[in-house]
Amino acid sequence: MINIWRLTKIQLLSSFGLNKALHTKDVKERRKSLLLSIGILAGVLMIAAASFGYSFMMALALEQMGRMDLLLAIMMAVTSLVGFFTTVYKASGVLFSYRDYDLVMSLPIKTSHVVASRMLQLYVLNLFFSVMVMLPAGMVYAIKVNPGALFYLFFLITLFFIQLLPIIAATIIGSCISWISSRFKASRIISLVLTFAVMIALMVGSFGMNENGQALADMGTGLAEMVFKLYPLAAVYVDAVCSYRMSSLLLFIALSVLSFMIFATVLGTRYKAIHTGLTTSHASGKYIMKPLEASSPFRALYKKELRRYFSSSIYVLNTSMGMILLLVMSIALLFVSPEKLGERIEIPQFSRYLSTLAPIIVSLFVTLSCTTSSAISLEGKHLWILQSSPVSKQSILLSKVAVNLTITLPIVVVSGVLLMISLRMGWTESLLLLVIPSIYACYSAMMGVIINLKLPNLEWTSEVAVVKQSAAILVSMFTGIISLLFPLGTSLLLPHVNGKLMMSGVGMIMIAVCIAMFRYIQTKGEQLVQKL
Known part of the structure; x- marks a missing residue:
């Protein structure tokens, strides 16, 4: 026994990074661990x-x-x-x-x-x-x-x-x-x-x-x-x-x-x-020599990151299940009208709430499908290859952001179109249904990169520890949820407020946040990667 x-005990300590937090003498690491524990x-x-x-x-x-x-x-x-x-x-x-x-x-x-x-x-x-x-x-x-x-x-x-x-x-x-x-x-x-x-x-x-x-x-x-x-x-x-x-x-x-x-x-x-x-x-089958293809550094990094993403089943499942559920829900609403669904679950005016909150609901699935919050940590002991490669570190980080958007944006568009049909939305509501989740996709992708740079886990032994149990995953998830609480709370507590106007205001604020994060990656990306 x-x-x-x-x-x-050893496996649990290494999975959550507790071993390093308990024995490190670095003041910054101790402060970071304390703040993370509080969070x-x-x-x-x-x-x-x-x-x-x-x-x-x-x-x-x-x-x-x-x-x-x-x-x-x-x-x-x-x-x-x-x-x-x-x-x-x-x-x-x-x-x-x-x-x-x-x-x-x-x-x-x-x-x-x-x-x-x-x-x-x-x-x-x-x-x-x-x-x-x-x-x-x-x-x-x-x-x-x-x-x-x-x-x-x-x-x-x-x-x-x-x-x-x-x-x-x-x-x-x-x-x-x-x-x-x-x-x-x-x-x-x-x-x-x-x-x-x-x-x-x-x-x-x-x-x-x-x-x-x-x-x-x-x-x-x-x-x-x-x-x-x-x-x-x-x-x-x-x-x-x-x-x-x-x-x-x-x-x-x-x-x-x-x-x-x-x-x-x-x-x-x-x-x-x-x-x-x-x-x-x-x-695999017999290797066949083919002409080598040349591409830009960013495109090469994007292809590499995309291959890395699909090479890990746990990575794909943990970050795409939310988007799959969103797609399934959107298809299901084509066969069950919102009115009948509201009657079944006994929520009056469910159809109106669903139409108003549809951008927030879709955005929730998007924020729960962040691939970048573990993308840096998954480099593990091979991170030095990227650090020493003759490409800008901003391109490395943005290639990871691009993979996240590749996973989320197509499903956002398809699900948005299906929801427009099932909810019978007008042009303004339809536009917000596409724009707001797309903005949150950009927000979630860049926020995930920044958080993972601040809270890396490069000493893992199992990908599960990075993809499901790391501090970066938890912080990224809660950050995404908290960003949705304000528009959700405003819609529920103040139903008289114009929903379209409120969503437009939320979209403008999130665009400003995304621009600020993009500038941060552009200016601090090189320094943050080299410090890992």
Whole structure:
């Protein structure tokens, strides 16, 4: 057990850059780490506050139905599903595709201990999200129901076991996708297509379960059946936590722990063979000599960055899933009118709100699809090549910005046109729907580069640590969300304000911010790159 704990601790410290922050003697680095810790804590509190508010509003509706137990069931199922979705495309990277595999496997440690430490790393990462979502939901339930002392004990115990089964399922699916794709020449493209197909199919399937009109006749019963059908373990969880049934508690813990232990043991026995199978790629065809093509430095850098982007499945999945969901949502609205959707979710004037806030909603997906916030860090130990290359460092940074815009702008245009049709917008609204998200795409891309220059992580062993867990990713995400809070809050709190005028003002402000960031990259880019 001591070896498992030591490996897990080292992996977690290196993943979040805590090891360097704890032992550095540089005053600037310590100050940066302190500010970053404060920012992360503020972000965690914001997520917890949002979860509390959402749970409280849901509790008001469930209280009228007399089904407050569904609050914990729904939040537990949502937490499990979100953990499952996020683990599908990072499980293979954490378990198998890490850079120091040879070093770790050469240590005098059992293979099963290495597997267990990797599984625990996934568990701890998902546990953070469970705590941020489930604790506020538990507080709301306690306020509304005033349960007995056993509730608090059972709730805290089960909190540590919620993510075990989703991790196992996600790891199996993610590994199968990686194995199937590795059998073909275009392994990365096939892996991306399969992962996107699985995740979209699961989302569509979960949404489609709400189409049973007969079940909705009794809202409380229908909602319970939907949740328990979507995730059967939620029923066991509710019996344990809300009804204080010891048998359900023991069953919930036994199913989670035994499944986790059996999976880790079986995986440990076949770990090396599975790693070989997943990391073995199909040999390319016979090389054919072709004439060399010459291009400008910027174009060459752009092509290099684009190849680097599509060479990493975790990079593509983490930064393009938002845009794919935006496209799916835009297509879905062609078949479900906003009026019917508003009636279904019982939000009056939903169509008007959607038309007004459409640029903000699209911009949210754009800011969550930033590729540049990890582009510098992914250079890793090869950064010296760019630093010593005879090209301007501004061109290097702007080539990364161009790749971000290549990923976001085409989908913004296509989704914008689809939304114009489904929402039946006028010319002014249509123009704002295209312009505002495009401005935010430029803002997000340049902001991501600047943040990554300030908060680089060049000593990673797994791309997952850079793409999903780095400080630059978190700061960039929260910066993008905060930039959208003002127009969103103004639209909701001051509905009498002219929406078109407000969006135009937001667009002008963001254009000024983008120009300022572009000038900063032009003047400080060389210095910032050389200081890395």
